Amino acid sequence: MTLDLVVRQALQTLFVIAAAPLLTGWIRQCRAWLGNRTGAGILQPVRELRKLFRKEPVVASEASALFVATPYILFAAMVLAGAIVPMVATRMPLAAAADAVALAGLFALTRVFAALAAMDLGTAFASMGARRTMLVGFLAEPALLMVLFTPALISGSTSLIVIVRHLAGHGFVLYPSMAFAAAAYLMVTLAENARLPVDNPETHLELTMIHEALNLEYSGRYLALIEWGAGMKLLVYIGIGVALFLPWGITQSHGLAALPGAFALFAVKLAAAGAGLAVIETLLAKLRLFRVPEFLGTAFLLAVLGLLVRYLLGS
Amino acid sequence: MPSFTSVINLFAALFLLVAFAMLSQRRLANLINLYAWQGAILSLGIATTAYGTGNTHLYASAALNGILKILVVPILLRRLVRRLDVQWDRESLVRIPTTMLIGLALVIFAFNASLPIAGLAHTVNHETVGIALASVLLSLLMMILRTTALSQVIGFLALENGLIFAATSVTYGMPMVIEFGIALDVIVGVFILGVFFFHIREQFDSLDLNRIEGRED
Numbered sequence: 001m002t003l004d005l006v007v008r009q010a011l012q013t014l015f016v017i018a019a020a021p022l023l024t025g026w027i028r029q030c031r032a033w034l035g036n037r038t039g040a041g042i043l044q045p046v047r048e049l050r051k052l053f054r055k056e057p058v059v060a061s062e063a064s065a066l067f068v069a070t071p072y073i074l075f076a077a078m079v080l081a082g083a084i085v086p087m088v089a090t091r092m093p094l095a096a097a098a099d100a101v102a103l104a105g106l107f108a109l110t111r112v113f114a115a116l117a118a119m120d121l122g123t124a125f126a127s128m129g130a131r132r133t134m135l136v137g138f139l140a141e142p143a144l145l146m147v148l149f150t151p152a153l154i155s156g157s158t159s160l161i162v163i164v165r166h167l168a169g170h171g172f173v174l175y176p177s178m179a180f181a182a183a184a185y186l187m188v189t190l191a192e193n194a195r196l197p198v199d200n201p202e203t204h205l206e207l208t209m210i211h212e213a214l215n216l217e218y219s220g221r222y223l224a225l226i227e228w229g230a231g232m233k234l235l236v237y238i239g240i241g242v243a244l245f246l247p248w249g250i251t252q253s254h255g256l257a258a259l260p261g262a263f264a265l266f267a268v269k270l271a272a273a274g275a276g277l278a279v280i281e282t283l284l285a286k287l288r289l290f291r292v293p294e295f296l297g298t299a300f301l302l303a304v305l306g307l308l309v310r311y312l313l314g315s
Numbered sequence: 316m317p318s319f320t321s322v323i324n325l326f327a328a329l330f331l332l333v334a335f336a337m338l339s340q341r342r343l344a345n346l347i348n349l350y351a352w353q354g355a356i357l358s359l360g361i362a363t364t365a366y367g368t369g370n371t372h373l374y375a376s377a378a379l380n381g382i383l384k385i386l387v388v389p390i391l392l393r394r395l396v397r398r399l400d401v402q403w404d405r406e407s408l409v410r411i412p413t414t415m416l417i418g419l420a421l422v423i424f425a426f427n428a429s430l431p432i433a434g435l436a437h438t439v440n441h442e443t444v445g446i447a448l449a450s451v452l453l454s455l456l457m458m459i460l461r462t463t464a465l466s467q468v469i470g471f472l473a474l475e476n477g478l479i480f481a482a483t484s485v486t487y488g489m490p491m492v493i494e495f496g497i498a499l500d501v502i503v504g505v506f507i508l509g510v511f512f513f514h515i516r517e518q519f520d521s522l523d524l525n526r527i528e529g530r531e532d
Contacts, residue, residue, distance in 0.1 A: 173321075174318075174321045174322070174324075174325055176321075176324050176325045176327070176328035176329075177328070179325070179328070180328065180332070293412060294411050294412060297411065297412040297415055298339070298415070301335065301415045301418075301419060302332075304419055305328075305331065305332065305335070305419075305422070308422055308423065308426060309324075309328045309331070309446075311426070312426050312442060312445045312446065313324045313327070313328070313442050313443070
């Protein structure tokens, strides 16, 4: 019984760690196809990570311990988040340890460390990236919390396990409030993961970059850990989205028999989400930085509207 | 709980969403498209109510609203926009985040104010009266905040959409005679205001009403 739980938890955590570079590669491949290019293949991020791990990391002589510790903190926090979110099964020992609000707090923690490490050396671009990350973060976080409150109101708990059990247990019910929440969650996911309307993940253009600016001073295995962590963050966000809005197929049974099917279904959902993300990124142009508050304000508005509609209509 | 109620609720939620989208839309051409969408959602919502409750006269109301608000009025407005040559006009002075926050406050106010009314009505969709009231208030807010004459008129038309929606959710629609009368009023109103626009522009060289207010003579 206990061994069974440990095996499940280990399998999901390993899956998150292993699938993150593949997901990044899949999204890039889809974008290449949509742009009528051949693309480098799904395995390209894995090759990049291997190359970075082999290289010697260069750290500035003025760098403090925080600068060196941050990549490990980011990576560890994302592994923890990947273990907490119920992606394939609701019976998880760690999933009960933290609810959705604690998860949002975990993301905020990584953001603070990333910003502090970027400002550690005092270079202009990295500090600018840190400020922009905090701008996006402080606008996205209230919207994320509001999104989480709608399913929490429906199921009566902020624990992701209870939400999944409640939503998956009642078959398909039409919740208008959840449609609002899903739209808002999509916008928050795009902003928090530095995807296209907010930040372009494929360029290092000085004046517009956000996520890349944070990592300018990192090299070697530190950069590899950060990039890997960013991939896992995207995967965890998709995992939360699946748990909230598409919870069907997350197994609630005991034993390991249902796990392969659940993993396969989750992989299909991930692939579909990645392809959808690629379509969105192909269709949208990057917003001006000063339009980002408008974008995230709309996300917040949608989330609050979802809450209000839930409150008024009870649906 | 019958399932068509949840479909009506979905349409009501979409109605509110479009009302917000109109509030935040700067470009005139998109505003007209949104108005047509709101009309489509309204007429689908009325048709669902008619199907769910068996009130056949609501089908006529749905058809009337559909023809008028998806086809006639948007076509008239687009022609007007072309003739005035303001297709690409944008209102640059609208502060979207502030507007949205005021709108949210209005929605909360409307939802609270409508709770006793919803309790008095005995229709299946009485819960949506709060949404109808909220979209009426949002249209009023749009008429206050916008400065060009055309978007104020679209705000006025959206106001009428909200009223029809409120009537449907509280009493299954107004008597047919009144509904026809309102429809006629809307068309005539659009015609008259269309003529007005040309006069305003001839007289003041602009459709921006702020500039008219500033004149002393």
